Amino acid sequence: MKLANIIGHGEIIRALCRAVEQNRVSHAYLFAGPDGVGKTTTALAFGAALLCRQPDCGDACGQCRDCRQVAGQNHPDLHRIAPEGASIKIGQMREMLRRITLSPYQGQRQIFLVEQADLMTHEAANCLLKTLEEPPAGTVLVLISDRPQALLPTILSRCQIFTFHPLPAEQVAGILERETAVSRDELELLARLTGGCPGRAVRLAGMKGGYFAVRQRVVDMAAGLGRASVTEACRQAALLAEDKEQALVYLELFLLWYRDLLVWTETGAPGLLFNQDYLPLVDREARFYSRTRLLAIIKEIEGTRDSLLANVNTRLALEMLFMRLAGAA
Structure with a gap:
């Protein structure tokens, strides 16, 4: 779970590492781009870097307790909010706000990943907006969306936006080769068919x-x-x-x-x-x-x-x- 292990998106990865290394981390980010392009993977790796006890050049060390917990998806200060059914509801945002008021459990930061953020109900989006207007110290929110145009302009204006673009087919093929057991001929065709989105390619391969x-x-x-x-x-x-x-x-x-x-x-x-x-x-x-x-x-x-x-x-x-x-x- 390291930023250095992510294939592609070089400019975004360098910017995130630089923010961690220079301690110039924004309170809110938006990772935008097509489904399966690598937004959530990058967000998790970024969360690991932010929580790591001994980051190396702005990236997670991969060895400390915090890094192991992020990799095991059980870090108490890394929270993931995803749609319940067809939307992210007001109750989920209120619970997030409740957690934000608490101190980090074992470090200096709390990280909140809001997946498919464009599926927030109107009430949930307005609830989130209140947090973005007065973000508590030590809190980093990462919104992840395939359809950023569906988010409120007031939310967009309060986030640092990174736009993820589809990867070249050869990079997708490399990820498929690493993550799946499909044949060489199949992975090259699958890489082309999925439009530069490795997450979609891995999902379909399985x-x-x-x-x-x-x-x-x-x-x-x-x-x-x-x-x-x-x-x-x-x-x-x-x-x-x-x-x-x-x-x-x-x-x-x-x-x-x-x-x-x-x-x-x-x-x-x-x-x-x-x-x-x-x-x-x-x-x-x-x-x-x-x-x-x-x-x-x-x-x-x-x-x-x-x-x-x-x-x-x-x-x-x-x-x-x-x-x-x-x-x-």
Whole structure:
């Protein structure tokens, strides 16, 4: 859990190390960028550096008790706040404020990582804003977001913002080689398909049933649903609803597929596609949809994903989605 071990994002890593080394740490940061690009990994490594008893050039030593606790995800002064269901709620922010008023348990700082910060409810965001206006000494907040534009401008103005950009495919392949057991041919293709986001690549590489087999099924389902009957759409939904976690993975791949159709419709640029190896099928399927229809489908899939995370009835949510994909609802 060291900043030096993070592949890519060199300018950000150097800036964070310099802030720790020079003791010029801001009270609030925003790590922004696409899902899986390395924001949370960097935030955890930054937290380790801030809590380390004997930092080396602004980075965690990796050996002391604090570093071991961060690596073991049990440091009492490193707190992670994530959405409960579809949002971060006011109660979670109030609990964070309560903890902030307390002294650090075993060091000089408390670190709070707010993951998917753009999913804060309006009440939770306003509660956080009060903390940012009068931050207590020794408290460092790191907001992590795929959609920083959804945050209140008053929150953005009080954070030091670091924007994470997708990594080159060769760097993603290197991370896959280190973190997974996929073959060389598969990791190179997977690195390209995931748009420079190593976290997404690692997640998909570990997919139950194998990424490439599951992706083939998703592509087949998407192509078939566009012209399916209501009965067939419901049958497909029922099969997928048997495993909620798997269903969430499928929805992510559906998003990538329809996103590719939209990008191809708008640009005709193969290099911008995630599924570049399916180009003939992308070209064929894109002809069946208008830009407006594709935007609506993407919104529907995102809404269904959020509903599943909020613990609605999985089968019912998928049936409604698949009927809409079939044009029946």
